[in-house]
């Protein structure tokens with residue numbers, strides 16, 4: 001037992017969790033914490049808006065697969081975090097958000113900068129703590145990390161009253177914590193796994209649908225081994241994009257609203273669907289009543305509440321994806337001889353898969369312009385190393401990335417897929433770069449989204465965290481404009497961004513590098529320059545505002561209603 | 567759609583009831599009644615919930631409840647093997663002596679109690695299954711119910727079920 005202040009205990013507890021960087025902004029209610037941070041080795045990265053602090057912690061977490069940490073003061077500081085916390089919650093990303101709160105005696109009195117952040121965050125966090133006794137602080141921090149990182153990960157809030165930060169108490173730092181209402185299911189039920197194996201071995205047209213759970217549990221190798229052993233084609237959800245190498249012959253890419261046409265088609269033709277770490281979101285599967293009516297569905301997920309939530313399944317397995325797949329592989333090795341490349345010729349389903357894929361790939365059309373989103377993204381892929389990390393903003397830019405950027409090295413792609421938060425990508429890319437400083441990190445952005453959190457340029461430049469903003473600039477809120485063109489009879493309203501601001505100048509104003517690329521030549525040069533640069537580069541790529549994203553499954557429709565082209 | 571009882575053991579600390587009820591609201595579960603109270607263990611409370619729903623929705627509700635970190639255990643109580651009770655207080659208009667007598671007779675039949683009498687009203691206490699309380703209410707409605715309060719169901723399984 002050692003006597004120290006709540007603030008000191010908080011920082012020490014973070015150090016014990018191995019935290020090396022926090023993203024945040026100070027204010028009245030968290031000054032004691034900042035004062036302790038002053039004498040700590042933890043790096044503080046000062047943000048220009050707390051929303052970005054949460055996104056940075058989120059981007060860090062998705063790449064590090066450990067909790068990212070953000071700090072904010074009470075009231076407006078805390079509410080500014082909300083969008084970032086909700087984004088992390090929807091994508092099951094572990095962040096620990098530490099907010100200052102007014103002193104205990106002031107809580108409930110509508111004090112200056114008081115806000116009930118615990119109440120506000122109840123439905124967008126896995127758990128919220130508000131330590132009311134100073135001596136609780138070390139245990140609260142330990143529990144926060146345990147909850148955030150284990151099971152189905154997610155954000156945890158720690159709201160610390162200012163006087164709890166200041167007061168001293170005898171502190172005990174627990175090595176492990178137990179929470180009686182919380183015990184994540186890691187090990188699957190092997191009898192269920194055996195059932196799945198039987199189903200897969202007797203299936204004529206099996207398909208794997210891999211979701212974000214594969215990324216979270218890091219089950220890339222196991223997934224690939226399973227697919228290759230049984231020669232099963234793999235579609236992913238958008239959240240699962242890149243958990244299976246997209247240049248692999250068995251890869252069909254993402255399904256869903258803007259999934260690949262072949263993936264959307266083939267997934268509806270399967271007789272056995274193995275869904276791993278996916279939550280059957282409407283964006284992925286379209287209509288719940290229609291999807292998978294004529295197939296057997298197997299669902300592996302760590303969250304028991306996901307089994308049967310959106311889709312009734314034939315076999316449900318609750319367990320960690322990686323652990324479950326490992327067990328499945330082990331049980332399979334006793335039963336099958338690895339299928340080989342010859343399968344492509346002998347197996348009707350695989351033949352069909354290959355034909356459908358080739359057919360739809362040959363149907364992909366591009367605009368006549370020299371620089372289009374598709375060409376730009378393909379050029380980026382060509383020039384980026386395989387282990388580069390790519391994230392996106394939200395809108396057409398995101399969907400073009402989903403369609404045209406093949407992720408080669410599993411786990412190097414992420415995006416705000418659940419909440420669809422504009423402004424996520426840029427700060428998240430900074431967080432990712434902090435987690436992996438050795439590889440290039442790129443945010444494929446839209447002008448509208450980048451505008452929302454572009455002030456993180458200051459963070460990236462001053463903190464020396466160089467990333468690349470690959471700005472597909474259509475001078476509009478393109479995705480919304482597309483819906484107005486297709487579903488609202490071209491009654492365009494609230495979507496024109498009129499080419500403001502000049503993003504090259506914006507970049508320069510922040511001390512970053514801005515390059516405009518109006519031809520494929522210029523683009524190639526710009527990408528090469530950016531990759532060599534040790535300062536953040538914004539590549540502004542003007543594209544046609546009228547360009548739509550296809551294929552497109554219209555909202556409220558099913559996968560079979562996917563529109564291939566205009 | 568069937569009437570069901572769900573019993574949840576939860577940590578007895580601030581904010582837990584909020585989390586539970588907030589989850590119902592956020593996920594669109596319709597609850598019929600909810601009662602909370604202390605249990606045999608000092609730091610655990612029991613929340614008893616009744617809902618009218620199908621098997622699938624009930625399953626989902628149970629899973630979502632279990633997912634809440636402060637919820638320690640959740641069980642579906644079998645109706646045919648549980649004891650469940652609700653308590654109701656009803657303040658009835660009773661100005662005539664004959665009315666009072668009639669009401670007292672009914673209260674006796676239902677094994678209830680008259681707990682307060684004033685010049686113009688009587689308050690009665692009825693305990694039993696929600697059905698029984700509904701039945702009593704239907705019988706006395708025509709006298710005029712001035713105020714009514716019900717506790718929601720409280721329930722336990724019969725026999726020794728858990729170690």
Ligand SMILES: Cc1ncc(C[n+]2csc(CCOP(=O)(O)OP(=O)(O)O)c2C)c(N)n1
Pocket residue numbers: 393394395396397398420421422423445446447448449450472474476477478479480
């Ligand atoms: C914070 C937020 N506000 C609004 C939306 C709705 N929305 C979805 S896409 C989009 C347009 C995005 O524009 P831009 O970033 O330029 O991308 P583009 O579609 O043009 O590629 C909008 C407004 C959103 N997803 N997030």
Ligand SMILES: [Mg+2]
Pocket residue numbers: 395446447448472473474475476477478
């Ligand atoms: Mg745009």
